[in-house]
Amino acid sequence: MPPLPIANSSLLVRADAGHDKEWMRLVSAVLTENDDGFRAYVEFVDDPDWYEYLPDQLRAALPHSSEPSILFSADEKTLTTEDFPIVVIDLVEHRSSFRSIASELWAIENNLNISNMDWEDFAKCVDSQGIFRGFV
Structure with a gap:
């Protein structure tokens, strides 16, 4: 397995071979600033070498x-x-x-x-589907 790129920002790795239009919509959504001017600073990895990789493999x-x-991972x-x-x-404690x-x-x-x-600040706020939807 080749290594993922070294980056100063977090990587968002495309791990699905299909859904090209949805991938482009996802990239746009991640780069869009919220009402307060915040956005995620990530580097996108869209490489067939990583399609179908699971979180532990990535x-x-x-x-x-x-x-x-x-x-x-997408x-x-x-x-x-x-x-x-x-x-x-999580890359620090592998939670x-x-x-x-x-x-x-x-x-x-x-x-x-x-x-x-901390990780727990977000992990404890996921819904019943295991999805963080913000601090509500």
Whole structure:
């Protein structure tokens, strides 16, 4: 397995071979600023080498010199579900993954990468489907 690219920002890896139009809509949604001007700062990886990879496999493929504390994955469920529930993968303590809708990814990316908040702050706020939809 080749290593994922080294990046200063968290990666959002496309892990689904289909749904090209949905992938482009997801990229747009992630890059869109919210009403307060916040957005996720991620680098997108759209490479067939990573299609069908599971979160643990992606985590293992990340170079150890990588700076970010989280990794994101867009699998088939992400690309075929309203609000694009992206897989959020912990790179520090390898805790269980959860999902976040695309419009709330900024909160996770912004806060976890600068250690402003903890993993549990988000993980404990997921709904019954395991999806973080914001602090409501």
